Amino acid sequence: NAGVTQTPKFQVLKTGQSMTLQCAQDMNHEYMSWYRQDPGMGLRLIHYSVGAGITDQGEVPNGYNVSRSTTEDFPLRLLSAAPSQTSVYFCASSYDYNRFTDTQYFGPGTRLTVL
Amino acid sequence: SQQGEEDPQALSIQEGENATMNCSYKTSINNLQWYRQNSGRGLVHLILIRSNEREKHSGRLRVTLDTSKKSSSLLITASRAADTASYFCANSQGGSEKLVFGKGTKLTVNP
Numbered sequence: 001n002a003g004v005t006q007t008p009k010f011q012v013l014k015t016g017q018s019m020t021l022q023c024a025q026d027m028n029h030e031y032m033s034w035y036r037q038d039p040g041m042g043l044r045l046i047h048y049s050v051g052a053g054i055t056d057q058g059e060v061p062n063g064y065n066v067s068r069s070t071t072e073d074f075p076l077r078l079l080s081a082a083p084s085q086t087s088v089y090f091c092a093s094s095y096d097y098n099r100f101t102d103t104q105y106f107g108p109g110t111r112l113t114v115l
Numbered sequence: 116s117q118q119g120e121e122d123p124q125a126l127s128i129q130e131g132e133n134a135t136m137n138c139s140y141k142t143s144i145n146n147l148q149w150y151r152q153n154s155g156r157g158l159v160h161l162i163l164i165r166s167n168e169r170e171k172h173s174g175r176l177r178v179t180l181d182t183s184k185k186s187s188s189l190l191i192t193a194s195r196a197a198d199t200a201s202y203f204c205a206n207s208q209g210g211s212e213k214l215v216f217g218k219g220t221k222l223t224v225n226p
Binding site: 033035043048050105 | 148150155156157158159160163203205212213214215216217218219
């Protein structure tokens with residue numbers, strides 16, 4: 001299994017541009033989530049999904065959209081990039097949210113810079 | 116914020132010494148997890164301890180949980196240079212679908 005994959009690894013955007021960060025997992029996990037990691041802030045939850053067709057907001061959802069049309073994929077869209085969205089973005093998945101947030105498997109991250 | 120808090124923020128020790136990191140949280144939990152992050156990489160799950168457990172071991176790792184004090188500790192025994200990383204605790208709160216991470220402890224093990 002490839003586990004959780006994320007593309008791209010690095011991205012530079014100009015303010016106002018839009019883009020999609022890709023996340024895919026091949027472990028048939030129900031639960032997927034997006035975090036951002038900023039220095040001194042730890043990881044903060046952006047959006048999460050407990051299954052295909054179901055998404056919900058986390059702690060810092062503003063400026064981001066998600067969709068979950070398949071079990072495998074959970075893309076994160078930046079609608080109009082702002083410098084405050086400069087961060088490292090991690091996608092994670094786990095088998096079953098009913099196990100009350102079971103072990104999370106993390107992707108390698110996308111380092112995004114917004115100029 | 117619902118985040119847990121790790122203590123200390125940074126820890127520097129010599130190879131062979133033990134490293135202890137602490138985590139405090141604010142509300143009742145279902146479980147508490149510890150993760151490791153090497154520089155520039157994603158997080159890797161280390162150990163999960165449920166709210167009805169008090170201690171758990173995995174290799175050189177020992178985790179304790181005190182629900183009355185809302186705190187957990189991670190002990191790494193006989194540390195190695197390869198243990199150099201940031202360590203995060205994460206907790207799952209009652210009825211929640213979310214996992215909340217702390218800000219992490221940066222551990223440096225000097226050869």
